[in-house]
Amino acid sequence: MVDVLLGLQWGDEGKGKIVDYFAPQYDIIARFQGGPNAGHTLYVNGEKIVLHQIPSGIFHENTINLIGNGVVLDAVTLKKEYDKVSAFGVDGRKNLFIAERTHLILPTHRALDKASEISKGNDKIGSTLKGIGPAYMDKTGRNGLRVGDLLDKNFTTQYIKLRLKHQRMLDSFGFNEDISAWEEEFFEAIEFMRTLKIVNGEYFVNEKIREGKKVLAEGAQGSMLDVDFGTFPFVTSSSTISAGVCTGLGIAPQKIKEVIGVTKAYCTRVGSGPFPTELHDETGERLRKTGNEFGATTGRPRRCGWIDLVALDFACMVNGVTQLVMTKSDVLDAFENLSVCTSYKIDGKEAKQVPYQICKVPIEPQYQSFEGWMTDITKITDHKDLPATMKQYIEFINNYLGVKVSYISNGPGRDQIIKA
Ligand code: GDP
Ligand code: IMO
Ligand code: MG
Numbered sequence: 001m002v003d004v005l006l007g008l009q010w011g012d013e014g015k016g017k018i019v020d021y022f023a024p025q026y027d028i029i030a031r032f033q034g035g036p037n038a039g040h041t042l043y044v045n046g047e048k049i050v051l052h053q054i055p056s057g058i059f060h061e062n063t064i065n066l067i068g069n070g071v072v073l074d075a076v077t078l079k080k081e082y083d084k085v086s087a088f089g090v091d092g093r094k095n096l097f098i099a100e101r102t103h104l105i106l107p108t109h110r111a112l113d114k115a116s117e118i119s120k121g122n123d124k125i126g127s128t129l130k131g132i133g134p135a136y137m138d139k140t141g142r143n144g145l146r147v148g149d150l151l152d153k154n155f156t157t158q159y160i161k162l163r164l165k166h167q168r169m170l171d172s173f174g175f176n177e178d179i180s181a182w183e184e185e186f187f188e189a190i191e192f193m194r195t196l197k198i199v200n201g202e203y204f205v206n207e208k209i210r211e212g213k214k215v216l217a218e219g220a221q222g223s224m225l226d227v228d229f230g231t232f233p234f235v236t237s238s239s240t241i242s243a244g245v246c247t248g249l250g251i252a253p254q255k256i257k258e259v260i261g262v263t264k265a266y267c268t269r270v271g272s273g274p275f276p277t278e279l280h281d282e283t284g285e286r287l288r289k290t291g292n293e294f295g296a297t298t299g300r301p302r303r304c305g306w307i308d309l310v311a312l313d314f315a316c317m318v319n320g321v322t323q324l325v326m327t328k329s330d331v332l333d334a335f336e337n338l339s340v341c342t343s344y345k346i347d348g349k350e351a352k353q354v355p356y357q358i359c360k361v362p363i364e365p366q367y368q369s370f371e372g373w374m375t376d377i378t379k380i381t382d383h384k385d386l387p388a389t390m391k392q393y394i395e396f397i398n399n400y401l402g403v404k405v406s407y408i409s410n411g412p413g414r415d416q417i418i419k420a
Pocket of ligand 2: 130
């Protein structure tokens with residue numbers, strides 16, 4: 001049996017914290033897409049740690065953590081992260097597994113990401129520059145190198161061949177930064193990776209499912225960054241939605257049971273692209289400050305705005321969300337008034353659907369106002385103790401989406417979560 005946990009907005013919904021919370025209920029936590037563009041923040045013994053490649057179940061001793069074939073893997077980031085979690089007493093050689101079909105991010109992919117962004121000028125995607133787009137291009141273009149290739153004695157020859165191809169592309173961009181230091185690090189990290197548990201991911205996970213083990217698929221990014229259904233071209237390069245779990249792990253759709261969608265109580269986005277409810281005023285600034293909205297991977301300030309139910313409804317639809325987790329609700333504790341976007345006005349007409357032209361047409365979000373709860377909720381542990389005004393806010397969202405918020409996260413800490 002497989003459950004899925006993924007972000008419903010533009011990423012950074014707090015997925016890492018929620019996976020860490022649910023991890024004891026599962027035998028396996030598996031990443032199925034994305035790469036080191038992800039930054040999932042966890043608190044372990046009160047100490048903050050940000051994971052980019054390793055699944056967020058790594059701090060639970062008896063949990064298997066699988067990097068699935070749908071991920072793109074940066075060996076250098078993995079090695080650094082491995083050392084970081086080892087310092088917490090984690091034995092990665094025991095509970096970290098990597099699928100052999102997982103594609104590798106090469107130093108030239110990172111260079112190509114940078115060269116491509118520079119060439120776009122003002123139209124840049126706002127990529128994290130981790131080489132995600134170029135690595136997925138080499139996957140679908142049938143050129144990429146995979147983790148299983150590391151065990152092949154011709155790996156270096158294959159690498160040199162692909163590197164030459166990339167060099168021609170970099171030359172055409174006029175990109176001439178020296179990447180030899182990156183390459184040195186890369187080959188060191190490749191040596192290290194050869195010592196890890198490399199498995200046939202699809203047999204590995206399906207055998208566990210047959211044995212009755214429970215799998216939680218951990219999404220990265222968010223549904224509005226999905227390569228098909230997000231705000232294209234301002235998206236990432238993978239399938240971030242629940243369908244990505246099947247291709248990203250090699251499991252059949254009937255195996256998926258719960259789809260847990262994570263949303264903030266408001267909304268953020270980092271990087272370029274449309275964001276209908278973005279606030280460019282003091283309220284936006286206040287959300288950023290109170291919510292500490294700065295990227296976990298790049299440190300960039302996140303753009304902030306009110307919760308967008310049109311986009312959330314769309315995300316619930318394409319994912320088949322069965323339950324919601326609302327995070328960062330405490331960030332709204334001291335806001336006198338709250339707004340919830342219930343429709344878009346496009347060309348004078350009201351719409352409740354996300355338009356194909358979202359990147360091109362001006363959208364006027366229509367809001368319903370709510371009274372704020374003006375209460376510190378961070379220490380509340382029981383749903384019955386939540387302020388009535390907050391319950392009304394959540395009830396409205398439940399009714400609009402037709403999916404229930406079953407957990408409310410009221411702080412970054414491991415125990416700050418309330419069952420509804
Ligand atoms: P992810 O990429 O979805 O895992 O999210 P990030 O880790 O990038 O960003 C979420 C940020 O919000 C992190 O700094 C978390 O520690 C923090 N966080 C998560 N849940 C809550 C919450 O309920 N309240 C507050 N105040 N912070 C939270
Ligand atoms: P987590 O898993 C927020 C954004 C980038 C950029 C776009 C494309 O922490 O939620 P890419 O590097 O993938 O080519 O960037 O996607 N982006 C994210 N935004 N959270 C993330 O991951 C993101 N991963 C990528 O900012 O706009
Ligand atoms: Mg993040």
